[in-house]
Amino acid sequence: MSRLAPYNKPAINVVIGTLVSVVQGGIFPVFGLFITKMLFALFITWDKDKLRSESDIWCLAMFICCLTSFVTGFCQKFLFGIIGENITINVRQKLYAAIIKKNIGFFDNRDNAPGVLNSVLASDVQALNGASTEGTAVILESLFGMLVGIALGFSYNWKISLVALGCVPFMIVGGAINTKFQSGYSDIDEDAYKDANLLAGDSILNYRTVASFGHDNLIIEEYDKLVEEPVKNGVKKA
Numbered sequence: 001m002s003r004l005a006p007y008n009k010p011a012i013n014v015v016i017g018t019l020v021s022v023v024q025g026g027i028f029p030v031f032g033l034f035i036t037k038m039l040f041a042l043f044i045t046w047d048k049d050k051l052r053s054e055s056d057i058w059c060l061a062m063f064i065c066c067l068t069s070f071v072t073g074f075c076q077k078f079l080f081g082i083i084g085e086n087i088t089i090n091v092r093q094k095l096y097a098a099i100i101k102k103n104i105g106f107f108d109n110r111d112n113a114p115g116v117l118n119s120v121l122a123s124d125v126q127a128l129n130g131a132s133t134e135g136t137a138v139i140l141e142s143l144f145g146m147l148v149g150i151a152l153g154f155s156y157n158w159k160i161s162l163v164a165l166g167c168v169p170f171m172i173v174g175g176a177i178n179t180k181f182q183s184g185y186s187d188i189d190e191d192a193y194k195d196a197n198l199l200a201g202d203s204i205l206n207y208r209t210v211a212s213f214g215h216d217n218l219i220i221e222e223y224d225k226l227v228e229e230p231v232k233n234g235v236k237k238a
Helices: 011-044 048-100 104-108 114-156 158-205 207-213 216-237
Strands: none
Touching: 011 048, 011 114, 048 114, 114 158, 158 207, 158 216, 207 216
């Protein structure tokens, strides 16, 4: 994140995006409070006029929350989206400049074939977009939502809040296990796609040899076998 910081431009988008993410995170616990107030009004209030007036208040409050969430959500996606695209294009430019300055022997290595380098420029750089901007927005939103939720919980009933906090470590452990599980499959998929890209790149660069030996179908079958593994992993994930 520190190495990506210089690419987070324009800075004003970062500031405003952070602020709207904080507001967006605080909306959900507050919305839950309004729903609870509405339920209490329905279950406890027997006077129709009083019920109507209280319902109007809490329905209006929830409606304002929805409008605020719409504005902050749109601004969050829009501002961080611009930052993410700036990161992507700047990193791609520097990476491409570094590739074309490499010694000719660098490209003799099969791992540095054009198909693999194209894949790095296309997909790996795009992954930085999600890791830097989208991830930051979600972290800010979740963190502030958690803080507001804890504050509201302890202000109403500290005993239930402590019980809820006691469940957090189990949720963290479960999330960590799931992340490890998913990342293991991602590594397998990455290796499979890398081999597939190498095969495709080699066959295209040497298409005359492939055509002269009549091995078109053989290469297609081999390519199918290489991309079958990610499909199986997708089924396992599901």
